[in-house]
Structure formats: C-alpha cells, structure tokens
Amino acid sequence: MNQAIITLLTDFGTRDHYVGVMKGVILSICSDCRIFDLSHGIEKHNIQEGAFFLLNAIKYYPKNTIHLVVIDPGVGSDRRAILIQSQNFFFIGPDNGVLSLAAKSDGVEKVVEISNRDFYLNPISDTFHGRDIFAPVAAHLAKIGAVDTFGKSVNTWTQFEFPKVKMSETEITAYVIHIDRFGNLITNLSKELFEGYWRSQPSVLDIEINNKARKIPMCSSYSQVRKGEILSIFGSGNFLEISGNQASASDLLSAKIRAEVKIKLSKH
C-alpha cells in the first residue's frame, strides 16, 4: 500500500491551523502518503452534511483510499473512535454516524473500535482527537493495511439516516439537505425513489416550498430554462435539486437548509 491516498473531511475550516497540523502528523508517520481535502467547510458539528458529502465523494476515489472524517461534537466524551473496512475503502472517524451512509453504500466488511493506544500520539488531548488519534491511526493504517491491529471488531455502531421522504397518494414530501455554493437546493429525494413513484416522468412539477405553490419545469440541464429562472433537476449526485439557471434558487425562493419541499401529484 505504497503512496497511500488519505482524504480529509472535517468541520475545522481552513482558517485555523488544525488541518495543517493533521497533515503534519500524517507525514511524520507515513512520509510518502498523499493527502487530499474533500472539504473542511462542513457546518460546525453537522453530521448530516458530513455524511452527505462523504456519500457523494467516495466512489470517485481509487480503491484502498483511506477516508478520514473528523466531525466530532462528542470529542473527549465516551463516544468511540471507529475504523471501517468496506469493499473498496477504509473509513476512520468518530462513531457518531458520519461514516455510516458512505460505508454502507460501499458494502461494510468490518467495523473495528480503535483502542490500541500504540498508534495514538502521546500525550493525547481531550479536545483534538483529529490530531492525536484519527490522523496517526490513518497514517499507520496506510503503512500496515490491516484493520485488526487497531482494536476489536464490533457488531453495533452508530447509524445515520437522512430524514425520510414521505409519500402519499397525492404528494411527496422531501427536505433540503444541502445548499451548495450556487444556491442549488439539494433534497433527499433520490432519482430511484422518484422514478418508482411516477408512471411517466412529468415535464412540470407542482412544488410547494415555504408554503408557496409553484410550477417548476423538470429539466435535464440548467440551460433548458432562461437565465435567472427556476428549474428542477436530478443533480450530479442523483438527488432532486431545485436550481436556477445561473441564479441561486436559495435566494430566489428564500429557502434554507431543512426546508420542506412538497411535490403535488394530482395535476398530472
């Protein structure tokens, strides 16, 4: 496992030195590791956003990539640190659910509770396990490759689920789970779920956001509406997005994260 790839996903931001410190710890242990940032801009302590980013990103990385995630509101409590081996990847992070969607999407093979202190920095703080536990474990894993070295297998670990899409005979209720830099409102409604529901795909959706009903064209690219107009589309992660062509749907609709998106079925 030479020139191992480690990705980092944290809520540390890039203004502070915390991410730079974690990279130093990794390089001091595994000098030829290659380190890539998935994002450090996760909203503070937001496990849902971290889980969503990770789910969307991992499959584009090479086999054996080590995905290191530190979104860790419970640092210093008795929450466990875990290491997951899935079919293609390794995941390291706190056992608070942030790893679960991505790991399960790849097929979980083994979950280990990280407990072997031989691989921690010494001393360890109770406020920065990213530096003292997760980064050194990732670097040692890159060299060793065997997850059993780090602790014992566990059968139960924390699962995270997106809020459920609700479906009735007259409407689907979905939720905005992420708003990206472009103001795209990304919902939890997957293309798969949507296509199982409709007999034939509608060309216009009757959508209610913020208690206001609108007819929004269903498109396959942004450019199918005029600049500044709103559309609905299955985005690059195959979730339904409410978007604007070169405009922010979030601004146009005053819609925020966790907003309810109702899709009425009656008219079609």
Added chain:
Amino acid sequence: MNQAIITLLTDFGTRDHYVGVMKGVILSICSDCRIFDLSHGIEKHNIQEGAFFLLNAIKYYPKNTIHLVVIDPGVGSDRRAILIQSQNFFFIGPDNGVLSLAAKSDGVEKVVEISNRDFYLNPISDTFHGRDIFAPVAAHLAKIGAVDTFGKSVNTWTQFEFPKVKMSETEITAYVIHIDRFGNLITNLSKELFEGYWRSQPSVLDIEINNKARKIPMCSSYSQVRKGEILSIFGSGNFLEISGNQASASDLLSAKIRAEVKIKLSKH
C-alpha cells in the same frame, strides 16, 4: 509525462465536495498525477475573473503543466468543451473564453474540440462536467500526452477580451477588473500601455474614481506612503493598482469591481 502536474481553477468554492470529487476522478485514472489548486474562489460564473487569474498564474508553472478550468455557466448547453495545446502548457475547459487570454499569452499551437466519449465518465451528468468530462480528460491527457486523441482540431473558438482601456489626449479610462483580499484595486491598464503613453513617468497621478478627483502618488512599493494612505503602483501582474499601505483601497475609496478609473493627463 510521469508525475504530471494538473492545476485546478474553478468557481466551485471549497465548502462543497465538488473539488474533492474532481481530484478523486483524476487520481482514479492517473494515480501518480500531482494536483494543485490555483483557486476555487472565482466569483460564480465570472469568466473575466477566471481569465485574469489564469493569465497571471500559468507562466510560473513548469512546462507541460495541464491547466484545468471549470467556470462553466453553460454546462449542459451546446457550448463545446475544448483542449488547447500552447507552447508550454495544456488547457482544458469550456469554450466560453475563459482559457483564451492565458493560452494566447503562451502561444496557441492547437485547439481541439473534446468529443471522444471514450475518455468521459459513464454515465455523464448534464450538471457537473468538471467531474464527468474535464477531470477525466485531464487525467487521460496526463497519461497519453497527445491532444489529437480527444477530438478534432477547430479553427474558431471563443475569445475573451478585457474591457478596452480608452485613451484620449487628456485622459486614460481604465476599469477595476479584480479586487484582491487586501483591497487592492487591480485595473486593466498594463504597464506596457501606460509607458507607451507618457513621455516620462509622473510622480503623482490625477485619478478620478467614483466621480471624485484625487492626487495619488505613483510608487514602486507600498511602503513609500504612510500606513493607511493610498498609492498607485504597478502590481505583481504589471497592471496598474490603486492600493493602500496596509489598508484596503477598496474600503477607503468605496470602489467596487468594474469601477471606472480615470487618469487625467493635463497637469503633467
């Protein structure tokens, strides 16, 4: 072309996972590619800013660097994807002009319309060609090195030009094309153009910004005026800047991007 260098310039920001995903795609195809960020902070859809950054950055990179640019308001429309071979570099991006200033500054040798779907991800989305087309093409180019593999040469492609500097017998009219983190107002007036205009370089410029006239000393370093004071200077990219010594000229002058900067000649 081992250990090829690929630079990334996008308007994706670093908060979302989009840039991390593109890096994964590149590494999955070209495992030993080295990837460097030029910037991901381009204003959304701002082709001028992207063109300016690229023009200023490329010449500092080693020969054969692949510059991958995704500022792509027309994604999913019929705008073309292009690959440019210039004297020292390769450029990949949408055919919307964002590549043209930089590529021409290095001497364009060949422009190819990217059309060979063998090098795309499969399936491709209509919303994220950075991931599905541009990143994989860059990674394959790093391995193959021959631009003809990706499509046919084209003779016409989209050119971008900065707004023109206007020159009369009594004044020069330039425009603020970028404001950096320090509040420096960077104009489109190049040192070359300026020096062709004046017989001898003035020590003070009569400058009108926001309809207000000011005398601003012409300096060769920030420290030639007192802390907090305004100066004019040819910056690191050889464009005229209105700057402050340890102060933001943008704040001091309430000047914004695209502001008109008039330089009066009569008094000298």
Added chain:
Amino acid sequence: MNQAIITLLTDFGTRDHYVGVMKGVILSICSDCRIFDLSHGIEKHNIQEGAFFLLNAIKYYPKNTIHLVVIDPGVGSDRRAILIQSQNFFFIGPDNGVLSLAAKSDGVEKVVEISNRDFYLNPISDTFHGRDIFAPVAAHLAKIGAVDTFGKSVNTWTQFEFPKVKMSETEITAYVIHIDRFGNLITNLSKELFEGYWRSQPSVLDIEINNKARKIPMCSSYSQVRKGEILSIFGSGNFLEISGNQASASDLLSAKIRAEVKIKLSKH
C-alpha cells in the same frame, strides 16, 4: 533531501491566485517538492496570529520540513528577508518577528539574511516577495540544503513576544490571542505558567471577561458541561481556552480578539 516538504503559511487567502502562483514557482525549481498549506487565512498583516499558528503547528511536521511564511506588511520596504535553521526545521520569511516564536521553540542554530540574488526570480517586484524571493529560496533550499548559500549569518533579528500574562497575588490577567472557527477563546496563559501559580488546580475559575464576572468550570473535555454551556480548558496547544460545548464562547460572551481575561484567585 529528496521529496522535501514545504509548508506555506500566509495571509493571502485562497480566493486570489497568489498561493497558486507561489506553488508554481516552487515546482518550477524543485519539481518533486511536496507542498502543504498550514493556513492562508491569517488576518491581513497579523504577525501575532501567524506566529501563534506556526508555533502550534511545526512540531507535528517531519524533520527538515521547510516552513515558508509570508505575512509581510513591510514588503518592498527595507525589512530584511531571513532564513532560520533550527534544530529540526528551516524557516523562511520576512524579518518581522513572525518566525521567531516557532524557531526559538525548536532551538535556533543559525539565522541568515537572504541576500543572494541568484536565487530570486528575475525581475523581482516590490509587492509580491512571496513569489519573487521567498518561494524560490524555499525551493532552492529544498534542493541544496545549505543555508549559507543564501546569505550571511546575522546576530540580531526581530523577536516577537505575545503580550505578557500579568500575575498578582489576587489575579491573573491574560489576553485572547486567537478565536478559532468554533468560537473558542484561546488565551496567552500557558498550562505551565498556570500550574506554577496554583497550589492545586481549582475546579471552578472566577473569570472576568468584558467586565463581567462569571464562575466557569475548569474541565478536561468539552463534554463535561452540558451542550451550550461555557467551560475553561487547556486546549490542544496547552493554552487556557474559554470554550462552549458545541457552542461558540465568543458569541456567548461577546468576546473578541485581544479581550482581557481576568482570573480571580481569592475564592479558592
């Protein structure tokens, strides 16, 4: 010194192309250098913040790492450029104190004034020495490894000190020297100083911030208080922090950088 590691710490932000340009300069000279970002989010011209980040980060990097720092309000003035060899590292930057705390913490062996123009870019600007002097010197040092090549040793160079903690028989007066993304108020009171002062560590501190007295529990992890509550703790850098459990102490206390933190001793 193959595959040398160079870290970058600047106040350039990541929106502009400046950091990307510096990386290009380094790669053009030292093609196999590995470059890592400590941070580019230092407040503009804030030498104290840069010194603090550097002090906290360097010891986690491998021996022989070259730490390149460009927080340089005096660029273009007669401030010197220096190169420091310490026991384990190299430091390159302006002689304004930003390097001094970190270099001294590692044991300074030699300080060289950078003056050999053979290693500068040509021409050099007076506004961007990060690109024209510091980056090329770092890259050449990575190849050469001998600091004497770059100029003559100097005996005097600029020292930076944090504001002093004041201690009387009845109170300690410390200062907030950094507020991180989580709103933690990091003070200049080190654990070492604190422990030399108290006979036995108190369980609650009588703290006065913004002229308001509070009793704040002294904890070893955030989770020892309820979510949203305030605590005091020695953080990952061993300085006293006023923090919130999953909440911003900065917001809760309306405390800003440089705020005075008084710790009363009488009650214990």
